[in-house]
Amino acid sequence: MSKTLQQIDYSKETEALARFSKALGHPTRLIILKYLSNQSYCYTGDLVDVLPLAQSTISQHLKELKEAGLIDGELKPPKVKYCINQKNWKKASKLFSTIFDEDFTDFSCC
Amino acid sequence: MSKTLQQIDYSKETEALARFSKALGHPTRLIILKYLSNQSYCYTGDLVDVLPLAQSTISQHLKELKEAGLIDGELKPPKVKYCINQKNWKKASKLFSTIFDEDFTDFSCC
DNA sequence: ATTTATTATCGTATATTTGCGATTAACTAT
DNA sequence: ATAGTTAATCGCAAATATACGATAATAAAT
Numbered sequence: 001m002s003k004t005l006q007q008i009d010y011s012k013e014t015e016a017l018a019r020f021s022k023a024l025g026h027p028t029r030l031i032i033l034k035y036l037s038n039q040s041y042c043y044t045g046d047l048v049d050v051l052p053l054a055q056s057t058i059s060q061h062l063k064e065l066k067e068a069g070l071i072d073g074e075l076k077p078p079k080v081k082y083c084i085n086q087k088n089w090k091k092a093s094k095l096f097s098t099i100f101d102e103d104f105t106d107f108s109c110c
Numbered sequence: 111m112s113k114t115l116q117q118i119d120y121s122k123e124t125e126a127l128a129r130f131s132k133a134l135g136h137p138t139r140l141i142i143l144k145y146l147s148n149q150s151y152c153y154t155g156d157l158v159d160v161l162p163l164a165q166s167t168i169s170q171h172l173k174e175l176k177e178a179g180l181i182d183g184e185l186k187p188p189k190v191k192y193c194i195n196q197k198n199w200k201k202a203s204k205l206f207s208t209i210f211d212e213d214f215t216d217f218s219c220c
Numbered sequence: 221a222t223t224t225a226t227t228a229t230c231g232t233a234t235a236t237t238t239g240c241g242a243t244t245a246a247c248t249a250t
Numbered sequence: 251a252t253a254g255t256t257a258a259t260c261g262c263a264a265a266t267a268t269a270c271g272a273t274a275a276t277a278a279a280t
Contacts, residue, residue: 022135
């Protein structure tokens with residue numbers, strides 16, 4: 001009686017929220033986003049100067065944030081200028097709001 | 111010139127937010143939390159009935175949510191009654207709010 | 221003491237993530 | 251054309267995550 005599996009069809013919203021959450025699920029990436037918000041934009045090299053991680057590692061984290069849609073990269077040769085993707089950031093914000101809404105989970109319980 | 115590494119000392123808040131995010135970073139766990147919020151509580155078996163996943167897999171996801179502090183489990187032999195951990199849920203809510211605050215990232219950019 | 225019901229844990233396989241150094245690619249400037 | 255600067259990608263290793271079936275644990279009820 002194996003409960004076959006793979007693919008479960010999650011809703012678009014669930015998929016999206018999981019994606020965003022996963023991207024936020026590493027301290028380094030949170031630091032990057034925080035830095036990015038303070039500076040409004042930054043280059044890869046700025047982060048390499050700030051973080052005690054190899055350039056390749058930081059580049060990888062940036063890639064993940066970009067693939068999750070949370071940041072954009074713009075070519076400014078020979079640099080790359082990163083900034084937060086406002087559209088998706090708002091989308092993420094809304095999705096997290098629904099989760100943490102009062103009536104999502106305000107129960108007397110256990 | 112290796113940028114030694116491991117351990118980076120992230121702030122408590124960053125660690126906590128990463129932890130919560132990671133726990134939310136899988137669709138199945140979001141479904142579980144959603145279910146849990148609709149029912150206010152549930153047993154493992156309820157989820158096994160609902161989700162197309164093996165009992166052991168679901169138990170594992172519950173464990174992760176529990177270890178992240180997002181849910182509590184109470185023994186009601188032979189069942190286990192799960193519910194959302196309101197205290198940590200609020201904590202998570204606040205942490206995510208700080209991230210998605212207006213002034214965290216509302217810039218003209220790129 | 222045995223059986224039943226429920227759930228956690230173990231062992232395993234596979235996939236993904238995280239990190240590194242080395243290399244390549246892209247574009248400037250000489 | 252060559253050299254310089256910056257960042258992405260490749261290849262690798264180690265750790266973690268995700269799924270499963272099988273087994274163990276827990277407590278109730280017979």
